[in-house]
Structures are given as C-alpha cells and as structure tokens.
Amino acid sequence: MSKDNKSTGPTQRMLRVGELVRHALAAMFARGDVEDDALRGAVITVPEVRMTNDLKIADAYVMPLGGQHAEEIVAALNRNRKFIRGRVAPQLNLKFAPELRFFVDDTFEEASRIDALLRSDKVQRDLQADDEDGEES
Template identity: 70%
Template sequence: MKRDTHKPTGPSQRMLRVGELVRHALSGVFARGEIEDPLLEGKVITVPEVRMTQDLKLANAYIMPLGGVGAEEIVAALNRHHRFIRGRVAPELDLKFAPDLRFFVDNTFDEFGKIDALLRSDRVQRDIAKDEDED
C-alpha cells in the first residue's frame, strides 16, 4: 500500500481557529480604545484577517482603518505598541504562549477592486458576449 506523502499547503484548522481568536481579541482592544496614541484616537480600525504561523508564535494581523485614510501611519503606530497590545490580547486566547503580533495594511479590497474593474472592462465583456453567441 502506498502512503500519501502530500502535505497540506494551506493553514491548519488550529491556525485558522487561533487566528480568529486573535482577530476578535484585537477588534475588542481597538473598539475599546485601549491604546493611548494620538494617531489612533478616534480611529475605527477593522481587522479583516489574522494569519498565524504554524507554531502559533507569530500573528500577522491585516488591518484597515475606516475609509482607508492614513493606513500606513496607523500600522506603524500599532507596530510600535505591539507589546502592549499583546499583553491585552493574551488573556483572551487561552494559549500556553501568547503570539507576537505584527500589523500590516490589508490590501484585499484594492485587489477586489482591480479584479472587478478588469471583469467589467470592454475587452472581457466582448469576450463574454462572443462566448454566449457561440452557445
């Protein structure tokens, strides 16, 4: 009998579950305004995704401020306060070790916009119409 040596390429269920726990905990910290930084005061920050490393020691949090204004500066501020944020998030995770946090700007909305614009372009619409005419 031949063994299946295929290794999964995507995140494990545990990585996804812990990522979701971190995402919820971060959202709570941001919603309560626990971080004292003039740049972050009054900002609404969403956390669409958190990706965990396989060993669960690093959490890459993708964030986007409401309206997308000043995203790079907000990410820089969050990365400056990552130790404080880690201390606020850790009690909610129920893990042996709290993951280190890194923040990045979430660009998925930009990518969706580019794909949508491409799909609505005249060239693609012409090809779709041509395919429908052939059927």
C-alpha cells in the first residue's frame, strides 16, 4: 500500500473486521456477559467499530439506550476490556485479537445539534432571503 492510499479511508478488510467486532460486541452486551455494577441493566448499542490499518486496535463507539450515564458505561467497558477481548477474540478468526478501546458515540448528539441549528430563526431567515433572491432572478 502506498502512502497516498492511507488517506483514502478504510480498506474493505478493515470494514469487514470492524463489522465482525461490532456484531460480537453487540451480542456480548445483549447477553450481559460483562459483570460490572455500572453496566447492570444497561442496554448498550454499538453503532460503529473502526479498525486501525494493521487491525491491531479496534475503536468501538458505544451508546447506552437513552444516552444516560454514557461516560460511566464507557469507563466500565474500558476497565473490562481485557475480559471482553478474550470473549470476542475466538469469534473473529484472526491471527491476533485486536486491542479494544471504547468511546462514547456522539453522532446522534451531533446530528441533533445540526438539526437544531438548521431550524433556528436566523438560518430560516437566511433561507427565506435566498428564496426571495432566487425568485427575482
């Protein structure tokens, strides 16, 4: 792989392995295999897993249902990541199991913020002004 290809985004293999890790994590969380007080009763979704080029690190973006206590849940998952790695590794069929790192998934929050901006009075005024300018042309 040349230097130029590194900036083009994830390879098909990175995407495939990321999806395998995502599914394995989601199944594990659904079963409640991780015993930690912070995770008790939490329904955790795994919207995305990003793999490094060498497939040695998996960054898992997670969000508890309702978004409550997200930071605590991510901290608990990171405390238990060696256990989680040991349970997920056999399902991946890879030479080496990737190191897992957990992060709060903020894509929904960001989308809500953008939506609120687009609905703001100032943006609506600008859009109406653009429509009026377009009609005069």
